[in-house]
Amino acid sequence: MFDDLTTYYHENVVSTYMDYRDIKRSGTAGRSRDIRNAIIAASALFHLREHLPRPNQPTRAATEKLCPEYGLLGDIVNAAKHKSISRNTPHGTPLLADATQIDERIVLTEYLDEKGPYRFAEKTVIAKLSDGSERDLFEILTVVMNYWENFLYSLGILPSLRIFPNDSNKHPRTRKEWEENRLDFEIVKGHRFHQSMRLQRFNYQTETIEPIDLTGSQVKFNIYKPAYEINLSLTHDASGKEFKKTITLSDDESETVAHCKTDEDRQAYINSLPCAHEALRQLAIEAGVVNDSADTLNISNKEGT
Structure with a gap:
């Protein structure tokens, strides 16, 4: 794999990205499978630059100027590897300083049709930035994936150009999609169970997603054997x-x-x-x-x- 750049790109970078995409789409959550595979894909995408031939190997700073998400991806990869980071980067202070700022989340989005409301569940891995904002890691991975695809195509390393779509759909999910949607949890007895969730609602007037205010609400989560x-x-x-x-x-x-x-x-x-x-x-x-x-x-x- 390491003897040929095209092979390395497809078998290590593209494949790990696709692996995480498939796991993200799967109907099973738990055991940190999403965050684990997201970090594997992030690491492959971040370190691809170091495998490029010297004449065409850009610096991290140059890459960040052309693809700002590459800088954030580097902070995520290094925080996951070292637990915490503090050294300045080409973009200055790390945008994310600790591995605990990377988290798995279940997102429940409420939609509405003539039959009434329904809720679609999907999995995400979130990067909680130090400025208080949040980014979907799959969106970051996809931006960097498309950047490298364009870069390698421009060098003639790839014979054709692909565009990887962002899976984080913001369009209204249909009732048919909801009926086919199922999300199971996989939990190991004796291991800690940690899962964050976000409840949100699609606003059909503004065509945007809005958080649901749970102030004063009591949320219950039941686990039982089928x-x-x-x-x-x-x-x-x-x-x-x-x-x-x-x-x-x-x-x-x-x-x-x-x-x-x-x-x-x-x-x-x-x-x-x-x-x-x-x-x-x-x-x-x-x-x-x-x-x-x-x-x-x-x-x-x-x-x-």
């Missing part, structure tokens, strides 16, 4: 009488149901469970059913607590 109950019903067509039975899924079965992405997947899995079939058989016996073709079997599920 537990599902299945309500089974059998309706005897001749008499119209309905027979019902409820079964509780095991931990493993509940876990599988919890990870199903669609209602169709959940229903198909539930229909395949031996315990569901046995419960239906018991209902049929209770109802005195002789000819199954004359009956209607319905399986529905609801989440238990």
Whole structure:
């Protein structure tokens, strides 16, 4: 990898950027996976300059003049590596001085349509700058990524130019996106759990995102093991009488149901469970059913607590 600049760029810089982008889009938060992979990508982007051939290797100061985000990226990388930094940089005092100023955050944005409000959840890694402002690390990475893409293309190292889009969408998320949106937490027993969250609302008049004021509010966060109950019903067509039975899924079965992405997947899995079939058989016996073709079997599920 280190013997060829083009290979190094694609296999170390672009790949780590794409890895973090994919993790950012994933539906699982926790165990510092986002901040860890964001820093790996940031380090690769920041140190790419040192792998450029000498005649074309710009100084950090020159790079910062052309791409100010490169300077901020350097402060983030060095703070993450050394815990804290204090030495002056080409842009002066570090914009971020301590690794604790880099944080993972869950952002919940409230939208509104004709059916009512809905909230879209997404993950971000935030750099809290010393002046009190905040920057989305993926936005910084994308700006620097596009800068290096242009730089290497101008040198003829890359045969074509790509533009990497910023994933931090500020356009209104649709209800369909919300319905497909799911965010799970992964927590290890015995390890500390730290997670910051931001509640915000999309203003359709100004087409901007505004923070939700939580002054005087009490926020509760519940963590529980998934537990599902299945309500089974059998309706005897001749008499119209309905027979019902409820079964509780095991931990493993509940876990599988919890990870199903669609209602169709959940229903198909539930229909395949031996315990569901046995419960239906018991209902049929209770109802005195002789000819199954004359009956209607319905399986529905609801989440238990």
